[in-house]
Amino acid sequence: MLAMVQMNVRIPLDFDKQEAERLKTHEKQRFQELQRAGKWRHIWRVVGRYANVSIFDVESNSELHDILTSLPLYPFMEMEVTPLCRHPSSLHEDDR
Known part of the structure; x- marks a missing residue:
């Protein structure tokens, strides 16, 4: 299951800075x-902010929550959190 997390x-x-x-x-x-896993x-x-957009590949919502x-x-x-699924026009077979 893929998820986009902002x-x-x-x-x-x-x-405390330290x-x-x-x-x-x-x-x-x-x-x-x-990432290695x-x-x-x-x-x-995200430019100009202390923020990121990430894609996770997990087995379940519970696993994502735990991570x-x-x-x-x-x-x-x-x-x-935004759940994602493979777009039918994608050329990449690993987009699950």
């Missing part, structure tokens, strides 16, 4: 782990 990160300005950097480091490690297929930065809530920056994120 993530906006909103760390409060008065949040803790924010620690969380960002762990977020990157978690992202790369999920094939779960987080794509990520694009998203496991992200170190999750408490500071606003997310919008």
Whole structure:
């Protein structure tokens, strides 16, 4: 199951800077782990914002929920999830 997730990160300005950097480091490690596992297929930065648009390839909504809530920056994120399916005109067979 493919899903597009739009993530906006909103760390409060008065949040401890060292803790924010620690969380960002762990977020990157978690992202790369999920990318290597094939779960987080794509990520694009939204220009001018601390935000991204990502494509996930998961077995279920529950798996996606578990992945998203496991992200170190999750408490500071606003997310919008859009389920996707293969377009019949796509030339890419791996678009499930």
